[in-house]
Amino acid sequence: MQRMIQRVSFIGAGNLASHLIPALLDAGVQVMEVFSRTGVSAARLASTRNIPSGKFPAAINPQSQAVVIAVSDDAVPQVLGALGKTIRILIHTSGSIPASVLGAFSPEYGVIYPLQTFTRNRLLDFRQIPLFIEGSTGSTLEAIRQLAGKISDHVTEADSEVRLSLHVAAVFASNFQNHLYRIAGDILKRNGLSIYALESLIRETMEKSLEMGPENAQTGPAVRNDRRVIEKHLGFLGHDAGRKEIYRLLSDDIIRTKNRKDTS
Amino acid sequence: MQRMIQRVSFIGAGNLASHLIPALLDAGVQVMEVFSRTGVSAARLASTRNIPSGKFPAAINPQSQAVVIAVSDDAVPQVLGALGKTIRILIHTSGSIPASVLGAFSPEYGVIYPLQTFTRNRLLDFRQIPLFIEGSTGSTLEAIRQLAGKISDHVTEADSEVRLSLHVAAVFASNFQNHLYRIAGDILKRNGLSIYALESLIRETMEKSLEMGPENAQTGPAVRNDRRVIEKHLGFLGHDAGRKEIYRLLSDDIIRTKNRKDTS
Structure with a gap:
């Protein structure tokens, strides 16, 4: 029993x-x-x-x-x-x-x-x-x-190894996701707006990503490798070295990931 | 007319x-x-x-x-x-x-x-x-x-300045958000899982962030400054220098943002 x-x-x-x-x-x-x-x-x-x-x-x-x-x-x-x-x-x-x-x-x-x-x-x-x-x-x-x-x-x-991978993935998909909203909110606050200006965008991004898979849902300047826009955005973030570096690293990783996919 | x-x-x-x-x-x-x-x-x-x-x-x-x-x-x-x-x-x-x-x-x-x-x-x-x-x-x-x-x-x-700030914020809250899901999905794939293991977490993170505001919704090892977990996760990502650096930078920015808030 x-x-x-x-x-x-x-x-x-x-x-x-x-x-x-x-x-x-x-x-x-x-x-x-x-x-x-x-x-x-x-x-x-x-x-x-x-x-x-x-x-x-x-x-x-x-x-x-x-x-x-x-x-x-x-x-x-x-x-x-x-x-x-x-x-x-x-x-x-x-x-x-x-x-x-x-x-x-x-x-x-x-x-x-x-x-x-x-x-x-x-x-x-x-x-x-x-x-x-x-x-x-x-x-x-x-x-x-x-x-x-x-x-x-x-x-x-x-097992403990699978659980660790779930936890690392969850940090990206949840803790870091929330922090990106925080960064977006901080940017908007400087211009008298709030994160709620992005609510419809945020909801659609999530729904699209879950429905199509994030690898098929990517849009934006990085996946188009639009260097002119990327440089303009880095200039906009100029006062904040940490967040400028986050923008640069994530953009580079989107481009690298796309190239990996294109050649596979 | x-x-x-x-x-x-x-x-x-x-x-x-x-x-x-x-x-x-x-x-x-x-x-x-x-x-x-x-x-x-x-x-x-x-x-x-x-x-x-x-x-x-x-x-x-x-x-x-x-x-x-x-x-x-x-x-x-x-x-x-x-x-x-x-x-x-x-x-x-x-x-x-x-x-x-x-x-x-x-x-x-x-x-x-x-x-x-x-x-x-x-x-x-x-x-x-x-x-x-x-x-x-x-x-x-x-x-x-x-x-x-x-x-x-x-x-x-x-005006054009406000529009630029909206676009930069949107890149963080949408394009980069989608890419974080992509990274999470890649991590899980290596262990035979998929992004759908995180669906309930992803939805709750978004709803909580929009309801409470991202500054009140943050959880995870970085906001607790739990260095032991952060080091373990960096070790797990060891094979991938780019994503390890993304993990480190976002964690540092969460800690820095929290300290800014605590002292304000």
Whole structure:
């Protein structure tokens, strides 16, 4: 018979935990407690759903079958050091940390990596979020698969290497995408306009790219290798060396990518 | 009484013309003829709507009240040179070319700059596309405003400097955005995945950015200044110096932008 994870403890009370904990609770999983470094964000998150909270390091509730570590990547090593060895299932949620780092702390471990951008207080349909999972043993993987399946319709097994590639790709397609909007907004602000002047363009670019594939959807001066426009735009950005360099590098990469395609 | 532009000739039969000509025809404007460099793309475009087409340079139909130049930016000077002086209204459609370059060829000139990404055979609702217009005289501007208003609900006057800023911003928010999707797709392809693994993330990033403003929507390793993850990702991209540099530059700019905000 398959062992199920019914009771979990959370270390971390940030953007991800603020979406993951309510999703688990709504699916009938008991969240025994939530910890954060100072206890402040844990208390804020826990108060909305009436669960115990505290400051980590702390003793984990002996009833918990699994510990979910939902802290930023650079805090994972110190959380593990403070947690020490355990016989519970250890689960981290990071895109870029191999599952194996958990091996020194428990024989049963794995990963639930949600491929989404999380911001507190923003409503998301968790069932639509792709979860990429990994487990140290067959039965651990099945227990994690069952837990993940309670909250999402899109659960896929992926090893640490595939997960890293998803995370790097997500940084380009999400974090950097958002920053390009930021740069565009900054440019427009100097002329009394805002990013909303570009809303229809932004939406169409995304829809077109997803429908045709980005390799068929590229337009603009770089893909036409229109050096005159590129130089004019670099001149416009003249005051800002960093963003000028971003413009130049991305344009060069569009041209290089096109040539690669044309000769293939 | 306001003079109206009822009959136009087109030079250029590319992505923009393939959307602009049908929109004008559907609004009751007569498109007298369409020209392209070799005549091939003009013939293809004209055949669908039964309008005369040809090879440019050519004599413009004397009935035309305006000539719309819808060619790539770097072809505009040679089109103007071949067109020569005219008493018709000259209209270009470029984001980055000042209206004033038209002044040597006609006293009445202006710009209709559609802020959208155009790809042939892709259905667009032209009424939703923002058009930024300019005119050399009050009456020219009014004639252009009336023409633009026949095909779009979003007509705004903008001088050449504002238009240039819109175009530079659009390159970041559209052309470069699409290229980031391309890079993400390339990374995933190496691991047997595709850009569609990121679809839910891409949609949420865009919606969040437009709702909260990109400056409040930023997530990811760079805005957390998580150097360990950034170094791991740079290592993952190790084989590709160009894209590694794009990752590094965009991350640095996110960190720099955040610090600017924090200290302001």
